[in-house]
Amino acid sequence: MLxxxxxxAARRVLALLPVLLGVSLLVFALTAVGLGDPARAMLGQRxxxxxxxxxxxxxxxxxxxxxxxxxxxARLVCGDLxxxxxxxxxxxxxxxxxxxxxxxxxxxxxxxxxVVGLVAGVAAALRPGRLLDQLLMSAAVLGISTxxxxxxxxxxxxxxxxxxxxxxxxxxxxxxxxxxxxxLTLGAIHTGTIARMARxxxxxxxxxxxxxxxxxxxxxxxxxxxxxALRNALIPVVTVIGxxxxxxxxxxxxxxxxxxxxxxxxxxxxxVGQRDLPVVMGAVLVFAVIYVLANLLVDLAxxxxxxxxxxxx
Amino acid sequence: MKGLRLLSLLCLLLAAGPVEAQDGKPAGTLRGVFxxxxxxxxxxxxxxTTSSAVVRQLFDTLVELDERLQPGxxxxxxxTVSADQRVYTFxxxxxxxxxxxxxxxxxxxxxxFERAARGKRPWVFEKIAGAPGFIKGGAGEIPGVRVVxxxxxxxxxxxxxxxxxxxxxxxxxxxxxxxxxxxxxPAFASRPVGTGAFRLKEWRRDDRVVLEAFADHFRxxxxxxxxVFRIIPxxxxxxxxxxxxxxxxxxxxxxxxxxxxADPALRAQVAIWPTLGTHAVRFNVxxxxxxxRRMRLAVAHAIDPSAVVQGLLEGCVTPGKGILPPTLPGYNxxxxxxxxxxxxxxQLLAEAGxxxxxxLPAITYHFNTSDLNQRIAELLQAQLRExxxxxxxxxxxxxxxxxxxxxGAVTMFRQAWIADYxxxxxxxxxxxxxxxxxAAGNTSRYRSPELDRLLDQGDVMPAGPARFKVYQGAEQRxxxxxxxxxxxxxxxxxxIRPTVNGLERSPLSTAPEFLAPLRKVxxxx
Numbered sequence: 096m097l098x099x100x101x102x103x104a105a106r107r108v109l110a111l112l113p114v115l116l117g118v119s120l121l122v123f124a125l126t127a128v129g130l131g132d133p134a135r136a137m138l139g140q141r142x143x144x145x146x147x148x149x150x151x152x153x154x155x156x157x158x159x160x161x162x163x164x165x166x167x168x169a170r171l172v173c174g175d176l177x178x179x180x181x182x183x184x185x186x187x188x189x190x191x192x193x194x195x196x197x198x199x200x201x202x203x204x205x206x207x208x209x210v211v212g213l214v215a216g217v218a219a220a221l222r223p224g225r226l227l228d229q230l231l232m233s234a235a236v237l238g239i240s241t242x243x244x245x246x247x248x249x250x251x252x253x254x255x256x257x258x259x260x261x262x263x264x265x266x267x268x269x270x271x272x273x274x275x276x277x278x279l280t281l282g283a284i285h286t287g288t289i290a291r292m293a294r295x296x297x298x299x300x301x302x303x304x305x306x307x308x309x310x311x312x313x314x315x316x317x318x319x320x321x322x323x324a325l326r327n328a329l330i331p332v333v334t335v336i337g338x339x340x341x342x343x344x345x346x347x348x349x350x351x352x353x354x355x356x357x358x359x360x361x362x363x364x365x366x367v368g369q370r371d372l373p374v375v376m377g378a379v380l381v382f383a384v385i386y387v388l389a390n391l392l393v394d395l396a397x398x399x400x401x402x403x404x405x406x407x408x
Numbered sequence: 409m410k411g412l413r414l415l416s417l418l419c420l421l422l423a424a425g426p427v428e429a430q431d432g433k434p435a436g437t438l439r440g441v442f443x444x445x446x447x448x449x450x451x452x453x454x455x456x457t458t459s460s461a462v463v464r465q466l467f468d469t470l471v472e473l474d475e476r477l478q479p480g481x482x483x484x485x486x487x488t489v490s491a492d493q494r495v496y497t498f499x500x501x502x503x504x505x506x507x508x509x510x511x512x513x514x515x516x517x518x519x520x521f522e523r524a525a526r527g528k529r530p531w532v533f534e535k536i537a538g539a540p541g542f543i544k545g546g547a548g549e550i551p552g553v554r555v556v557x558x559x560x561x562x563x564x565x566x567x568x569x570x571x572x573x574x575x576x577x578x579x580x581x582x583x584x585x586x587x588x589x590x591x592x593x594p595a596f597a598s599r600p601v602g603t604g605a606f607r608l609k610e611w612r613r614d615d616r617v618v619l620e621a622f623a624d625h626f627r628x629x630x631x632x633x634x635x636v637f638r639i640i641p642x643x644x645x646x647x648x649x650x651x652x653x654x655x656x657x658x659x660x661x662x663x664x665x666x667x668x669x670a671d672p673a674l675r676a677q678v679a680i681w682p683t684l685g686t687h688a689v690r691f692n693v694x695x696x697x698x699x700x701r702r703m704r705l706a707v708a709h710a711i712d713p714s715a716v717v718q719g720l721l722e723g724c725v726t727p728g729k730g731i732l733p734p735t736l737p738g739y740n741x742x743x744x745x746x747x748x749x750x751x752x753x754x755q756l757l758a759e760a761g762x763x764x765x766x767x768l769p770a771i772t773y774h775f776n777t778s779d780l781n782q783r784i785a786e787l788l789q790a791q792l793r794e795x796x797x798x799x800x801x802x803x804x805x806x807x808x809x810x811x812x813x814x815x816g817a818v819t820m821f822r823q824a825w826i827a828d829y830x831x832x833x834x835x836x837x838x839x840x841x842x843x844x845x846x847a848a849g850n851t852s853r854y855r856s857p858e859l860d861r862l863l864d865q866g867d868v869m870p871a872g873p874a875r876f877k878v879y880q881g882a883e884q885r886x887x888x889x890x891x892x893x894x895x896x897x898x899x900x901x902x903x904i905r906p907t908v909n910g911l912e913r914s915p916l917s918t919a920p921e922f923l924a925p926l927r928k929v930x931x932x933x
Contacts, residue, residue, distance in 0.1 A: 130811055131809070131811050132810075132811050133807075135807070135810055135811060135814065137455070137528065138455055139455035139456060140825075140849075141828070141847075141848065141849050142847040142848065143530055143531060143543075143847075145545075146530060174707065181447040181448075182447055182448065183448070183453070183597055184598065192613050248645075248648075251645065251648055255648065255652055256652050259652065262654070263648045263654060264645045264648075265615065265616075265640075266612070266615045287501040331712060352642050354645070355638065355639060355642070355645055356615075357612065357613060358614075361614060361641065362614060365445070367805075367926060368807065369803055370807045
């Protein structure tokens with residue numbers, strides 16, 4: 096099976112390169128046409144115009160955009176993401192500091208979303224049209240439509256300020272307690288989508304003839320669902336999980352802001368405000384790589400879950 | 409029995425006292441908060457208040473300002489000023505140690521000033537003889553900074569400058585150790601070494617900055633053992649963390665001032681004090697329609713700043729008329745400004761050729777992104793509509809706003825100014841002298857030879873009432889010309905736990921980034 100996976104994996108990794116090139120071109124172009132001068136933003140409200148020009152020269156900001164892009168690309172090929180204008184430190188070092196916090200949050204949010212979403216979806220599908228189904232699906236819609244910022248504040252007020260069970264904010268040296276509320280907040284949208292998708296696909300699958308046959312053999316209902324129905328219902332759910340990675344990335348800056356979580360999303364927002372272009376480019380590139388790799392994992396998961404896809408290749 | 413009670417009471421009082429070990433060792437932790445991560449801890453590179461708030465704890469300056477903004481000895485134990493007000497001779501304290509244990513010398517002062525002059529705030533040093541040439545890279549040293557001996561530094565100015573001692577108290581003029589700063593290069597920003605009462609213990613980016621007491625500080629060890637600054641960008645999260653007991657000091661969120669003051673659990677912890685900042689509306693006086701004084705005055709007469717102060721800011725800021733805030737030395741209580749008078753506004757509008765606003769194209773009002781600025785802009789839009797002026801609102805983020813304002817691509821815009829040092833020169837000369845047009849501060853692009861003459865005169869006069877009189881004349885001239893409309897003066901709106909003693913509430917200190925020296929702070933149990 097491993098050899099079946101290697102070739103498609105290699106193809107997809109190769110396909111990553113033009114995607115990353117396109118993303119980097121787009122972001123560089125956007126930063127070039129966007130208002131605001133990195134040199135000016137660096138100096139605060141009172142700036143010496145000569146110093147602004149000097150900084151522009153020092154950072155080659157006075158060069159044409161395509162020349163700057165080519166220089167950035169040349170450094171990138173050598174594994175150098177450049178130096179932050181504001182922090183005067185390598186961008187790779189800045190990103191490496193934040194990446195563990197973002198990865199931890201995204202992973203925890205995915206676990207929350209997958210576990211809660213699947214359980215809720217299956218529970219709803221087992222009793223379609225009943226009160227539990229209606230309650231769960233209403234909660235799923237609520238989760239999808241609630242703004243992350245508002246949900247985060249409400250959870251924080253309830254569990255941290257009023258009940259005092261969890262910390263209000265911060266990374267807390269990696270303590271699990273600090274992770275709970277941000278993960279629940281970030282995972283909420285994803286949870287609702289997975290629950291709805293799991294319910295609808297499971298309802299379709301349980302009507303198939305082979306499920307009727309399994310039941311006719313006298314298998315327990317939980318075994319029918321767990322062994323025969325769920326595996327086939329998972330394919331669309333896995334697709335949703337893959338697409339959901341994008342939601343997590345989009346939602347991360349807001350969640351990280353509400354919970355003062357020292358992650359990449361917050362760093363990117365600050366860097367855009369400061370026009371710290373090397374950091375912006377580096378962070379966007381990392382997001383793009385994560386996004387593409389997440390989709391690659393989803394593709395590979397198809398191959399593992401459904402042998403027909405491997406055979407039909 | 410009575411004696412026992414008294415003894416118990418005495419014990420209780422002692423137990424509730426400030427945390428400080430009996431041998432005078434530092435004790436207790438102050439839990440503060442910042443809105444953003446400091447970009448740098450190098451005094452030569454800092455341009456923001458968050459960086460300055462940490463720099464002020466890690467480093468010292470030759471001169472320090474007290475709570476009333478009066479200059480006093482810092483690293484310099486005394487100084488003399490020549491009769492022509494141009495030569496300042498500072499005598500350094502003996503035996504002042506850097507955090508690495510080395511003793512500070514006069515050569516460190518010269519090195520620090522020359523290093524910082526080529527940093528991000530060169531204007532702090534530009535009054536020193538020969539500094540402008542050095543800053544531009546044309547000279548190897550600043551000739552006006554002379555090391556007389558191990559403990560004496562002589563600074564010679566191009567021209568007398570009354571607030572020069574204030575500049576020497578500014579954090580850009582912090583003293584750094586030569587060897588360490590040279591060895592570390594840009595890494596000095598992450599591993600700073602100063603003489604301050606605290607040294608850097610830990611900096612976890614976007615999470616927290618931890619300082620620890622420096623026992624060998626020249627004034628003796630601070631009272632606190634540690635200071636922890638959490639980085640919390642959302643103001644409502646800071647507020648929740650304060651309410652949950654996780655912070656000792658914080659700011660009051662926008663729109664919560666009245667509620668917090670009415671909250672029985674919090675009202676005793678509210679601290680509001682005026683600071684050295686002004687929030688205003690400015691015009692580009694080079695572009696129509698505001699190249700016409702009558703149009704500027706029409707807008708000034710159409711705006712009611714009290715609606716901003718009382719309505720949007722719940723009375724938690726200081727109302728004002730003039731450019732200079734009331735806490736600034738040189739403030740003129742008798743200053744007059746065009747107040748709300750809609751009939752006069754309509755009359756001026758008609759005189760300018762736009763009766764009832766007819767023929768006047770919509771004016772674009774630029775402001776930088778924030779909820780408060782948005783609400784103020786909408787209020788101004790409604791107020792101006794009443795006299796026939798249509799306002800279009802244009803919101804940009806800070807970097808973009810700076811760019812369009814600096815380049816004069818705007819006609820009417822929001823501007824706030826917070827003093828770098830407490831002197832009228834820092835408002836009026838910086839914001840209105842013709843040599844500062846654009847990014848240097850004069851974003852109105854105001855050019856008046858008479859005003860320049862007044863400001864030049866004030867800048868070189870010896871400190872005192874006569875000098876302030878000159879600036880007050882300049883301020884009144886600007887207001888009469890409709891060059892600036894003050895909406896309000898800033899106030900620091902803080903929550904401070906009763907256990908925190910000795911936190912200075914200086915007009916230069918704005919919550920949550922307290923710029924005051926934390927060495928005076930004690931934490932009670």
